[in-house]
Amino acid sequence: MRLFIANWKMNLSYDEVQSIVLKHKEEMIKLAYQADIAVCPSYESIALMTRAFKDTVVKIGAQGCSVYERGSYTGEVSAFSLAQAGCQYAIVGHNERRQLFHETNEIIEKKVTLLLQAGICPVICIGETEEEREEGRVLEALENQLHFLKNIVAAGIVVAYEPVWAIGHGRTPSNPQLEKVFIWLQEYMQPYKKSAVITLIYGGSVDEESIKMLSLISAIEGFLIGGASTNFEKFKKIVLLGIQ
Numbered sequence: 001m002r003l004f005i006a007n008w009k010m011n012l013s014y015d016e017v018q019s020i021v022l023k024h025k026e027e028m029i030k031l032a033y034q035a036d037i038a039v040c041p042s043y044e045s046i047a048l049m050t051r052a053f054k055d056t057v058v059k060i061g062a063q064g065c066s067v068y069e070r071g072s073y074t075g076e077v078s079a080f081s082l083a084q085a086g087c088q089y090a091i092v093g094h095n096e097r098r099q100l101f102h103e104t105n106e107i108i109e110k111k112v113t114l115l116l117q118a119g120i121c122p123v124i125c126i127g128e129t130e131e132e133r134e135e136g137r138v139l140e141a142l143e144n145q146l147h148f149l150k151n152i153v154a155a156g157i158v159v160a161y162e163p164v165w166a167i168g169h170g171r172t173p174s175n176p177q178l179e180k181v182f183i184w185l186q187e188y189m190q191p192y193k194k195s196a197v198i199t200l201i202y203g204g205s206v207d208e209e210s211i212k213m214l215s216l217i218s219a220i221e222g223f224l225i226g227g228a229s230t231n232f233e234k235f236k237k238i239v240l241l242g243i244q
């Protein structure tokens, strides 16, 4: 089954999350019997979501975690607490974190390590900038962001290919471009597959239209959906069109 991860970013308030749960909980559960579904609200809404979907097939994730394990780090949230709150996934290395909050590959490696120790599956986002694309350095950029995996022992990880220029811009790579990247990713991740479950997904302007073409690429094992996932009807459409 393909994996569909909703990244709500900071686009929904606590009240808005509560009203989505009230209105769409049953449908969301139904949908999660047809595809693997994980929803990532912002921190303050995690407990509300994990309580609402406890003992159901809908999984809840976080949009990050602290680079520290525990201690006096005002404003931070630890991977271990997230696990206790019921998170099964956490997004790391998202371009918005890399660009706006200076999340480096080194920081991402530390977060991935802590998440795995806590039993949370990291969703590691990678992707080239427009400039790197124009200079023909896509695979080089991805390799640079994945390099730290050689230091990691994991049972399962998700790698989300999200070209920076595609996120939130209504643009997606062509199918041949995506096929090339995913075939490369499959090969690159091959050594890790011996000991871990690796899921390769795509993100960046996935909506009810773009999913029609994207879903044709069999190497894509799921999707990370930002803007369109905050509207349940749109998210449901994407899932139903994107099921393999």
Ligand code: PGA
Binding pocket: 007, 162, 166, 167, 168, 169, 203, 204, 205, 206, 224, 225, 226, 227, 228
């Ligand atoms: P988008 O965001 O679907 O709004 O482009 C994707 C993401 O940032 O994960």
